[in-house]
Amino acid sequence: MKFLGYTNFAFVVFLVSFHSLLACSQPESEDHEFNYDEGTGRGPSRWGTLKPEWRNCSDGRKQSPIDIGIVQVNSELGELQRNYRPAQAILRNRTADVAVVWSGDAGNITINGTTYRVVNCHWHSPSEHTIMELVHRSPQNKTAVVGILYRYGMPDYFILSISPFILSLQMEDQNLGFINPERIGFPGSSYYRYNGSLTTPPCSENVIWTVFRQVFSLT
Numbered sequence: 001m002k003f004l005g006y007t008n009f010a011f012v013v014f015l016v017s018f019h020s021l022l023a024c025s026q027p028e029s030e031d032h033e034f035n036y037d038e039g040t041g042r043g044p045s046r047w048g049t050l051k052p053e054w055r056n057c058s059d060g061r062k063q064s065p066i067d068i069g070i071v072q073v074n075s076e077l078g079e080l081q082r083n084y085r086p087a088q089a090i091l092r093n094r095t096a097d098v099a100v101v102w103s104g105d106a107g108n109i110t111i112n113g114t115t116y117r118v119v120n121c122h123w124h125s126p127s128e129h130t131i132m133e134l135v136h137r138s139p140q141n142k143t144a145v146v147g148i149l150y151r152y153g154m155p156d157y158f159i160l161s162i163s164p165f166i167l168s169l170q171m172e173d174q175n176l177g178f179i180n181p182e183r184i185g186f187p188g189s190s191y192y193r194y195n196g197s198l199t200t201p202p203c204s205e206n207v208i209w210t211v212f213r214q215v216f217s218l219t
Helices: 017-022 045-052 157-168
Strands: 081-084 087-093 097-101 107-111 114-124 132-137 143-148 150-152 173-180 190-195 205-213 216-218
Touching: 087 157, 097 173, 107 143, 157 173
Parallel strands: 143 205, 150 216
Antiparallel strands: 081 107, 087 097, 087 173, 097 114, 107 114, 114 132, 132 143, 190 205
16 A cells, blocks of 8 residues: 555545535436435445345445555555546436446556556445545456545536536436546545445445545535
8 A cells, every 4th residue: 555644544525515416416216226325224234135146235344435544555556557548428327326437448547467447437425435436447357446535625627527417417328428537637646555345236345446645626
């Protein structure tokens, strides 16, 4: 792991203005397989019981999010290598989150010699331990997620550019045209690296997480 300074880091970030923006895109009543409302019996504490293939959500040993309290400095990791390019993308309401999904080859990142192609970036409402997750997959179907945190402050160019689409999003996909993941940007070069899981069902494990230490701003 690459770490400078802190011994504890709070991963839960609440950005009311952005959550409100996401809420505008959610239908008022839908029967979903899972959600974040514990009162429905399909909230996070019940995910692992809803389907046999979701058992990891309750019984997994490497579940994300985690509370990073003990870290080791590994300067040999170096900067995260990325090679992104513009590709066709859509904005999709997946009911549990809002996602930019690339239909073409939008490039990749390289971790430990393995190349992972970017497939989507999404925001959960409510947030788990990142406000944005940039998801990548290898040819062997392994997953690597880049987590970027946000706080209230100056506008973020990428989110600002797609916010009109988010505000008008219903259940049908919206075409965004060519979107370059490079526009998201990586905040600095210091990051946390750990082996975790997907943060929603099926909560699959052995996911490589890279969470940047520096926080972006968002109005």
